[in-house]
Amino acid sequence: MKMNNLSFKGGTHIKDYKDLSAEKATERMEDPKIVHIPLDQHIGSVCEPLVQVNDVVKIGQKIGSSSASLSSDVHSSVSGVVTAIEEMYTTDGSLSKCITIETDGLNEVDESIKPIENFKSLSFEEKCDLIKGAGIIGMGGAGFPLHSKLQSAVGANIDSVILNGAECEPYLNSDYRVMLEKTVNIVEGLQIIKEMLNAEAGYIAIEDNKPKAIDAFNEIADNYNNVTVASLVTKFPQGDSTRIVNAVTGRRIPSGGRTSNVQCTVTNVGTVNALYELVSEGKPVYERIVSVTGQGVKEPKNLMVKVGTSVKDVIEYCGGFNDNANKVLSGGPMTGNTIFDLDAPITKSTTGIVVLTEDLEDTRLESPCIKCSRCIDVCPQFLMPNIINAAVNKEKYDLADEHGANDCIECGSCSYICPAKRKLTESIALARKEIKLRKK
Ligand code: SF4
Ligand code: SF4
Incomplete structure (x- = not known):
């Protein structure tokens, strides 16, 4: 089945620069000499190390785990020797405990990695235990x-499982490549989730700037029961789960609610590929596709990268920096963050490394609001960013709360569109932190 031209109210059109790497097939990066694997690559409790310095480990061996239910296990991405377990900076600027492994070049794979032939016959909780044990987390970031x-x-009572292949962030192509290169895996993974949740309908939602991916799924969708390829209008932030549910099903998630409030669940296409690889091969998540792109890197590529590889190694593999490179981002320019330590490791949720250049930087200074209301027009959460910004500037956080600051998804659309270059998103993010602190 097909659905076309789906969209949501608000949002903005952004120059996406995806052509820098979109048609470059994923290339496997050679293993680095050393990896630093963080024990907290997920939302939830930090894993405890299961190995010690001098232990020999294999590819896919579990090296970190937590008994907390909201956590996800961590695996070695290489075979080699553990040389350190210590804190280091990650791409978001925080300190994380990492397991450092020097590779031995033997590429020995852990014996535990084998297909799970009885997966279908397992109980829901047994399946969840396997998914937790394989370290599968949201790979869209x-x-x-x-x-x-x-x-x-x-x-x-979920009736609709929606796979998120929107990838609306500028520059990034890791979801696009996985959709082109693992099309069947993704639809098979969708079937697994539909069965686990006893959900009737499955959707693969893709922005219409990726016609090859839409065609690839349309070619096989009819081989499966109740799978619809949903083509979305290209608009930021279409990949946000609230927007995608609204575009695909017409349902609106209430303020502060979740996708499950409207009988939907949304999962990234790369995550579902990982689920299929767990069932079909027994493979845990220890590598992923990363778009290494931007005008500041010499040879933009899509790379299959081992988790724990440093950002520096990844950039060097792509020919290094161009002379005018001035900023390195983890993720895209709208919702990603600036990396200040290039030794920081790639994690399971690193979608891309984007290197920007001086000429692209908007150096205009913030000026007074001209009351054009463009920020209101683009806000996908129907907020008034200009009013919240004014409240924050007067430190009236209660007023910012009344105007719905907590509903902001920090998509950056208001700041992007503002002709006065007002730092709207940053100020609303500050309001959200203050409101949270005051409610404690
Ligand atoms: S107020 Fe928040 S949700 Fe609305 S456009 Fe700005 S960043 Fe996005
Ligand atoms: S877009 Fe900028 S200038 Fe226009 S109303 Fe919003 S804050 Fe004011």
Whole structure:
């Protein structure tokens, strides 16, 4: 089945620069000499190390785990020797405990990795245990453990499972490549989730700037029961789960609500590929596709990268920086963050490394609001960013709360569109933090 031209109210059109790497097939990066694997690559409890310095480990061996239900296990991405377990900076600027492994070049794979032939006959909880044990988390950048998402959805009468292939962030192509290169895996993974949740309908939602991906799914969708390819109008932030549910089903998630409140669940296409690889091969998540792109890197590529590889190694593999490179981002320019330590490791939720250049930087200074209301027009949450910004500037956080600051998804659309270059998103993010602190 096909659905076309789906959209949501608000949002903005952004120059996406996806052509820098979109048609470059995923290339496997050679293993680095050393990896640093963080024990907290997910939302939830930090894993405890299961190995010690001098232990020999294999590819796919579990090296970190937590008994907390909201957590996700961590695996070695290489074979080699553990040389350190210590804190280091990650791409979001926080300190994380990491397991450092020097590779031995033997590429020995852990014996535990084998297909799960009886998966269908297992109970829901047994399946969730396997998913947690394989370290499957939201690979679109969110990092939410998949088993926890399924557990919270199971009692909610989910009727629609939506796979998120929107990838609306400029520059990034990791979801696009996985959709082109693992098309069948993704539809098979969708069937697994539909069965686990006893959901009737499955959708693969893709922005219409990826016609090859839409065609690839349309070619096989009719081979499956109740799978619809939903083509979305290209508009930011179409990939946000609230927007995608609204575009695909017409349902509106209430303020502060979840997708399960409207009988939907949304999962990234890369995550579902990982689920299929777990069932069909027994493979845990220890590598992923990363778009290494932007005008500041010499040879933009889509790379299959081992988790724990440093940002520096990844950029060097792509020919290094161009002379005018001035900023390195983890993720895209709208919702990603600036990396200040290039030794920081790639994690399971690193969608891309984007290197920007001086000429692209908007150096205009903030000026007074001209009351054009463009920020209101683009806000997908129907907020008034200009009013919240004015309240924040007067430190009236209660007023910012009354105007719905907490509903902001920090998509950046208002700041992007503002002709006065007002730092709207940053100020609303500050309001959200203040409101949270005051409610404690
Ligand atoms: S107020 Fe928040 S949700 Fe609305 S456009 Fe700005 S960043 Fe996006
Ligand atoms: S877009 Fe900028 S200038 Fe226009 S109303 Fe909003 S804050 Fe004011």
